[in-house]
Amino acid sequence: MLSPEAKLNTKLFDKDCEQAPIRKGFGEGLLAAGEEDVNVVGLCADLTESTQMHFFAQKFPERFVQVGVAEQNLAGVASGMAAMGKIPFISSYAMFSPGRNWEQIRTTICYNDRPVKIVGSHAGVSVGPDGGTHQAIEDIAITRVIPRMVVLSPCDAIEAKKATIAAAKTDTPVYLRLAREKTPVITTKDSPFEIGKAQIFWQPPNGKPDVLIIATGALVYKALLAAQNLEKEKIGATVLNIHTIKPLDEKQIIKLTKEAGAIVTIEEHQIAGGLGSAVSEVLSQNFPVPIEFIGVRDQFGQSGKMEELLEHYGMNEKSIFDAVKKVIQRKK
Amino acid sequence: MEVLTDKKIQQLQEQANKIRISIIEMLVEAGSGHSAGPLGMADIFTALYFHILKHDPKKPDWPERDRLVLSNGHICPVLYAAMAHAGYFGMEELKTLRKFGTKLQGHPHRDFLPSLETSSGPLGAGLSQAVGMALADRIDNGVSSGRQIYCLMSDGEHDAGNTWEAAMLAGKNKLQNLTAIVDRNNIQIDGYTEDVMPLEPIVDKWKAFNWHTQEIDGHNFNAIIEAVGQAQATHEKPSVIIAHTIPGKGVSYMERDYKWHGVPPGVQDMPDEPPKTKQAKIALNELRTLGGKIISEHQ
Numbered sequence: 001m002l003s004p005e006a007k008l009n010t011k012l013f014d015k016d017c018e019q020a021p022i023r024k025g026f027g028e029g030l031l032a033a034g035e036e037d038v039n040v041v042g043l044c045a046d047l048t049e050s051t052q053m054h055f056f057a058q059k060f061p062e063r064f065v066q067v068g069v070a071e072q073n074l075a076g077v078a079s080g081m082a083a084m085g086k087i088p089f090i091s092s093y094a095m096f097s098p099g100r101n102w103e104q105i106r107t108t109i110c111y112n113d114r115p116v117k118i119v120g121s122h123a124g125v126s127v128g129p130d131g132g133t134h135q136a137i138e139d140i141a142i143t144r145v146i147p148r149m150v151v152l153s154p155c156d157a158i159e160a161k162k163a164t165i166a167a168a169k170t171d172t173p174v175y176l177r178l179a180r181e182k183t184p185v186i187t188t189k190d191s192p193f194e195i196g197k198a199q200i201f202w203q204p205p206n207g208k209p210d211v212l213i214i215a216t217g218a219l220v221y222k223a224l225l226a227a228q229n230l231e232k233e234k235i236g237a238t239v240l241n242i243h244t245i246k247p248l249d250e251k252q253i254i255k256l257t258k259e260a261g262a263i264v265t266i267e268e269h270q271i272a273g274g275l276g277s278a279v280s281e282v283l284s285q286n287f288p289v290p291i292e293f294i295g296v297r298d299q300f301g302q303s304g305k306m307e308e309l310l311e312h313y314g315m316n317e318k319s320i321f322d323a324v325k326k327v328i329q330r331k332k
Numbered sequence: 333m334e335v336l337t338d339k340k341i342q343q344l345q346e347q348a349n350k351i352r353i354s355i356i357e358m359l360v361e362a363g364s365g366h367s368a369g370p371l372g373m374a375d376i377f378t379a380l381y382f383h384i385l386k387h388d389p390k391k392p393d394w395p396e397r398d399r400l401v402l403s404n405g406h407i408c409p410v411l412y413a414a415m416a417h418a419g420y421f422g423m424e425e426l427k428t429l430r431k432f433g434t435k436l437q438g439h440p441h442r443d444f445l446p447s448l449e450t451s452s453g454p455l456g457a458g459l460s461q462a463v464g465m466a467l468a469d470r471i472d473n474g475v476s477s478g479r480q481i482y483c484l485m486s487d488g489e490h491d492a493g494n495t496w497e498a499a500m501l502a503g504k505n506k507l508q509n510l511t512a513i514v515d516r517n518n519i520q521i522d523g524y525t526e527d528v529m530p531l532e533p534i535v536d537k538w539k540a541f542n543w544h545t546q547e548i549d550g551h552n553f554n555a556i557i558e559a560v561g562q563a564q565a566t567h568e569k570p571s572v573i574i575a576h577t578i579p580g581k582g583v584s585y586m587e588r589d590y591k592w593h594g595v596p597p598g599v600q601d602m603p604d605e606p607p608k609t610k611q612a613k614i615a616l617n618e619l620r621t622l623g624g625k626i627i628s629e630h631q
Contacts, residue, residue: 041468041471062471063471065467065501065505067497067501068497068500068501070497070500070501072456072457072460072493072494072497073460073463073494073497073498073501075460076457076458076459076460076461076463076464076494076498077460077461077463077464077467077498077501078464079450079460079461079464080401080460080461080462080463080464080465080466080467080468081464081465081467081468082464083399083449083450083461083464083465083468084464084465084468084469084472085468085472086468086471088464103454104454104457104460104494107451107452107453107454107457108450108451108457108460108461111441111451112442112450112451113442113443
């Protein structure tokens with residue numbers, strides 16, 4: 001059953017459930033952050049509307065910098081602006097920022113300790129028809145490995161808006177991961193959000209989980225669909241939404257792992273280096289249990305519709321359902 | 333800037349010589365590091381820290397200060413020596429260069445020395461940061477801001493695309509509060525710049541990116557200070573000063589030789605040069621007996 005504390009969208013499983021692109025939440029959040037703090041500035045590498053920075057650019061043209069198709073410069077210029085007291089948000093597709101400009105992000109932003117917010121849109125294979133060059137499935141790995149970097153991966157547009165507003169108030173570098181396509185709106189404006197605090201979205205009615213499903217990004221919805229199907233088969237699941245991949249809510253993960261004894265992690269990302277790896281790093285040292293990973297297995301993406309690709313790469317609700325069955329078997 | 337008298341020029345020349353001596357002493361103590369670039373840029377750093385910059389070494393976080401971004405972080409011995417001589421920290425720190433726990437990391441790092449404007453080392457990224465500072469300054473203070481942003485760059489880092497991305501944005505935004513000073517010493521690690529990756533016509537390249545350009549002798553204090561004054565007086569364009577310098581300037585056996593780009597005296601024997609046991613002694617002797625006479629060939 002849906003966790004009441006999470007105050008989720010009650011129409012979540014309805015056919016007419018509201019859908020919105022996660023990136024749109026960023027666009028609205030940046031506008032709100034800009035209204036709240038004059039030091040917020042926006043920089044973009046020729047993808048202003050596509051990354052939804054255009055709301056901000058239209059409202060605050062004097063605080064918007066168009067750098068052209070130059071992602072390395074995008075990172076460095078933002079670092080310089082942060083050195084002068086600005087709170088820069090830089091946006092592009094995740095494949096290009098933090099993909100192309102990783103070293104500039106490491107050195108001029110993180111090593112330099114500048115609170116730049118790196119916004120990578122079009123992450124994951126769900127970008128769809130554009131194909132593999134534009135599907136960032138390595139970005140969590142390359143950002144979470146950099147000291148000082150906070151990594152946020154919201155599950156829907158409303159959470160993305162909250163994450164953006166919260167990011168503007170932190171004094172650290174932040175990577176904010178966004179998806180392109182419309183996906184179900186899971187949370188509501190009343191759902192709690194705090195950087196670093198994972199939330200239980202689903203719990204077994206009897207309070208005794210057989211498995212803990214740890215998910216991030218838009219696939220949290222697939223995790224909830226799987227949990228609903230599992231409940232019909234009397235398999236109790238806890239679904240934990242990880243909007244903050246770094247710093248990971250280790251305390252909550254360890255506590256829930258002790259209750260469930262087995263885990264499935266879910267991310268639209270390479271299995272190597274992403275959320276599953278981060279969870280494993282914590283549990284292998286604290287409370288080792290069987291884990292199954294849902295994610296891309298050392299492959300590149302390709303053109304297709306979102307649902308086709310999620311099925312092909314084994315990231316839809318059926319794959320999650322099967323992984324849960326498998327991991328529960330491994331407990332015995 | 334205060335008026336530049338003959339007496340002041342002589343003081344600056346003597347100061348630059350002291351900084352060169354400190355550079356050699358630091359490098360010998362460290363046993364590794366870059367020699368040629370720091371010696372070649374000693375005059376420009378002296379002009380900046382002892383005449384041009386609006387700064388206060390006792391209040392390094394003074395908000396109104398000019399900003400100096402060192403893009404080619406590997407020449408940091410000259411930055412550290414200039415900062416120590418200017419009073420940012422004690423001279424005794426210079427002997428800790430590149431050692432464990434030092435404020436003076438092998439390439440500059442703000443975590444260890446907070447009075448630095450940026451951490452740097454990887455080439456081609458400094459101008460972007462300076463452009464960002466200039467943009468932020470303009471948002472806050474408008475085009476008539478009295479603050480100047482200086483970016484010191486190597487010629488070798490013109491190979492990096494990032495440099496030109498930054499140059500293009502500065503030209504687009506007409507950042508008149510930004511001055512880049514290029515150390516045109518014609519060497520980089522693998523050899524002479526025109527062999528590794530030809531940069532000429534370098535002035536035309538900057539012009540094409542809508543920058544105001546000047547070419548000067550980087551060892552002539554009059555020329556350095558006049559060029560910066562002209563850059564400050566230029567409206568509607570960022571300025572670049574291509575400063576022709578002699579790598580290794582002041583130590584005869586190092587001058588113009590790319591082999592001294594990344595090594596300190598006293599570490600290895602080199603063909604046609606003093607044995608390693610004598611390199612440091614010869615270098616320091618030369619510098620100490622110059623008495624501020626490192627003067628421009630065009631003076």
